[in-house]
Amino acid sequence: IKPSKYPPGPRWMPWFGNTFKLRMLARKYGGQHGVFDYLSQTYNSAVIGFRMGRERGVAIRGYTLARQALISEDLQGRPDNYFARLRTGGKRLGVTFVDGDHGEEQRNFVVRTLKELGMGRSRMNDLIQRELHELIQIIDETTGPIQPNRLLQLSVINVLWTLATGERIERHDDHLQSLLDVLKKRSTMFDIAGGLLNQMPWLRFVARNWSGYNILVDFNRQLISFFSNTIQKHNESYTDEVSSNDLIYAYMREIRKHSTNPNSNFTEDQMIMTILDLFIAGANNTSTIVDLLLIMMVNRPDIQAKVHKEIDQHSDPIRWTDHSQLPYVEAVIMEVQRYFHLAAISGPRRAIRDCQLGGYRIPKDTSIFVDLKSVHMDADYWNDPEVFRPERFLGEDGTLANTERLLSFSLGKRRCLGEALARACIFNYFAGILQQFTVELPDGEDIMPSLL
Numbered sequence: 001i002k003p004s005k006y007p008p009g010p011r012w013m014p015w016f017g018n019t020f021k022l023r024m025l026a027r028k029y030g031g032q033h034g035v036f037d038y039l040s041q042t043y044n045s046a047v048i049g050f051r052m053g054r055e056r057g058v059a060i061r062g063y064t065l066a067r068q069a070l071i072s073e074d075l076q077g078r079p080d081n082y083f084a085r086l087r088t089g090g091k092r093l094g095v096t097f098v099d100g101d102h103g104e105e106q107r108n109f110v111v112r113t114l115k116e117l118g119m120g121r122s123r124m125n126d127l128i129q130r131e132l133h134e135l136i137q138i139i140d141e142t143t144g145p146i147q148p149n150r151l152l153q154l155s156v157i158n159v160l161w162t163l164a165t166g167e168r169i170e171r172h173d174d175h176l177q178s179l180l181d182v183l184k185k186r187s188t189m190f191d192i193a194g195g196l197l198n199q200m201p202w203l204r205f206v207a208r209n210w211s212g213y214n215i216l217v218d219f220n221r222q223l224i225s226f227f228s229n230t231i232q233k234h235n236e237s238y239t240d241e242v243s244s245n246d247l248i249y250a251y252m253r254e255i256r257k258h259s260t261n262p263n264s265n266f267t268e269d270q271m272i273m274t275i276l277d278l279f280i281a282g283a284n285n286t287s288t289i290v291d292l293l294l295i296m297m298v299n300r301p302d303i304q305a306k307v308h309k310e311i312d313q314h315s316d317p318i319r320w321t322d323h324s325q326l327p328y329v330e331a332v333i334m335e336v337q338r339y340f341h342l343a344a345i346s347g348p349r350r351a352i353r354d355c356q357l358g359g360y361r362i363p364k365d366t367s368i369f370v371d372l373k374s375v376h377m378d379a380d381y382w383n384d385p386e387v388f389r390p391e392r393f394l395g396e397d398g399t400l401a402n403t404e405r406l407l408s409f410s411l412g413k414r415r416c417l418g419e420a421l422a423r424a425c426i427f428n429y430f431a432g433i434l435q436q437f438t439v440e441l442p443d444g445e446d447i448m449p450s451l452l
């Protein structure tokens with residue numbers, strides 16, 4: 001039975017709620033954001049209520065309500081469901097799917113440590129530049145067309161890996177290649193709500209492969225075995241002097257500091273799951289944005305020419321610290337994030353208490369899905385959202401404008417904690433590659449009409 005004043009939406013079926021309807025609509029409308037768009041029009045509301053198996057869900061569309069929801073203190077929790085627990089070995093661990101005091105403690109620790117390790121500072125830039133240098137060398141030495149996706153992904157992963165473990169991984173490492181394959185498969189099988197498996201956990205008994213259960217278990221197993229060697233080496237070589245050298249050492253320092261507290265959340269399992277979370281959240285998105293930027297440059301030589309013009313005014317290698325002097329480059333990066341809306345729906349939130357939104361009642365423990373695409377594609381605000389036009393992020397004086405309407409890293413206490421790293425990587429790689437090369441289509445390939 002729907003709670004009173006619950007947001008409008010489809011009628012709930014016994015047991016399954018709207019699970020099958022939502023899946024059918026997702027196939028028809030190209031994903032969850034398409035479903036929310038359809039339901040929002042059908043029920044003429046920017047707030048939509050539904051039910052996925054046992055879980056109540058609310059989708060929120062449009063800038064005003066999206067902003068309100070993302071920063072609301074009532075909505076800073078994360079769903080505690082089967083999918084969230086399965087991804088971290090059955091327990092509530094890591095940073096992404098924990099909340100309350102435990103979540104805050106872990107998130108604060110990671111943010112503080114990443115800062116100590118140089119995130120947002122020159123050390124991070126040096127790391128990125130080192131990887132960029134290698135990438136440029138590889139491109140330089142390659143004859144024939146290049147498909148940059150995997151090259152970029154390995155580069156970004158090496159930045160993350162160095163922050164986590166203090167060392168790089170070789171590009172040809174077999175473990176790394178198979179990990180990337182699982183990561184890719186995993187991201188195609190699970191939507192942000194955890195897919196069908198989350199709504200019907202019993203599927204793991206009857207359809208282990210089809211439901212994605214095996215992929216998830218396999219991914220965790222591979223990642224844990226990938227890390228176990230490094231963790232063992234860190235354990236053996238730990239001293240106070242090295243305790244601030246990387247994230248694993250810093251975590252070990254914290255485990256030791258809390259060793260007399262039997263209720264401490266700083267445990268080895270928690271450390272592994274925290275690193276896993278950083279990789280799940282950060283390994284793909286950042287390199288995909290750079291890939292999309294290059295695809296867009298190939299498809300729009302006119303925009304590439306403007307990017308080159310701005311970049312050519314800098315004789316030195318371009319670094320993140322120069323970003324404010326390159327507003328057009330920044331505007332192109334923002335437009336790619338808006339246009340391709342990589343995170344179409346923000347990370348699921350959980351109402352930590354009964355609350356109100358848009359005049360509707362949101363009961364405690366409802367999962368909240370904020371539709372970021374609806375903000376990025378809002379025709380009332382952008383006029384021509386379907387057109388790729390970086391100038392929309394530039395004011396008349398040529399400086400950046402409308403940046404508050406770009407929510408790709410979300411807002412509030414649960415906003416992306418890797419934003420500084422991701423933005424620096426994207427800027428350095430994009431500007432760095434275009435400072436050295438002009439990108440164009442291989443002979444015989446056609447421009448993608450949808451990207452014009």
Ligand code: HEM
Nearest residue numbers: 096281282285286343346347409410414415416417418422
């Ligand atoms: C272009 C690249 C990236 C995009 C578009 C992106 C976007 C997002 C979004 C939309 C969220 C959900 C926030 C919310 O629930 O309100 C998020 C969370 C998160 N991101 Fe990113 N992210 C990117 C890169 C990274 C990187 C490089 C890292 C790792 C250092 C990272 C780590 C995280 C973590 C750990 C969370 C969960 C935070 C929490 O639950 O408190 N992200 N990201």
